[in-house]
Amino acid sequence: MILRQHGVWFFPLVLTLLNFVSGAARTNAQTIYPFSGNYETTxxxxxxxxDLAExxxxxxxxxxxxxLDTYGGLVYSKTNVATGEVRFNVDPTIYGLQGYPQGFITxxxxxxxxxxxxxxxxxxxxxxxxxxxxxxxxxxxxEGIFQGATGxxxxxxxxxxxxxxTILLRGQALVSGSIQVPQKVPEPTIGLTLVAVGITYAGLMRRRRLMIGTSR
Known part of the structure; x- marks a missing residue:
């Protein structure tokens, strides 16, 4: 009866253990790419x-x-002509523009x-x-080495x-920072599965023997 009761939770425990270990590895594994580049801009x-512009x-x-030696983008701007201050954003609705495509950078x-x-x-x-x-x-x-990138x-x-x-600006820009890319982690192999099962089963049998010895 004791063996049957342990058997009820034995396999779910093994699966939970494996899912936890592999899930944690997938969550934490990532590659960080430092980035710095000088660009001639137009x-x-x-x-x-x-005061609104594309x-x-x-x-x-x-x-x-x-x-990454080229850059292209579509953004929208709002200019304060009195001060010369300009704000840029990829979202046209921030400036009340409706029906315009969402901006982007590449x-x-x-x-x-x-x-x-x-x-x-x-x-x-x-x-x-x-x-x-x-x-x-x-x-x-x-894309490429940057699939799933954030940063x-x-x-x-x-x-x-x-x-x-059309107002034209030509100049130099320095771009710097870091890019994080999730790293693909192999699924647990059959060897890992058998090791986990063996360890868990050995612990189960030891506990069963102790319980039987105590009940005598």
Missing amino acids: IKIKPIVD VIESAVSTDAPYG FGDGANKLFGTADAGAKIDFEKLTAKGSGILNITGG ILDFSEEDKVTLGE
């Missing part, structure tokens, strides 16, 4: 209405790692790519025709400004 600010971004780099045009969102600010000096900006790039996915990249930028129907 930003085109195309007015939509009043912004097309592109950039190239000669020293960015992992083949690094790389080869096997390795990063995808994400941007939240940034800049200040344009309309007299000196210069601009300085900075912000955060929130990485939400990728935060910071950037700072300085530009020369060309005024016109």
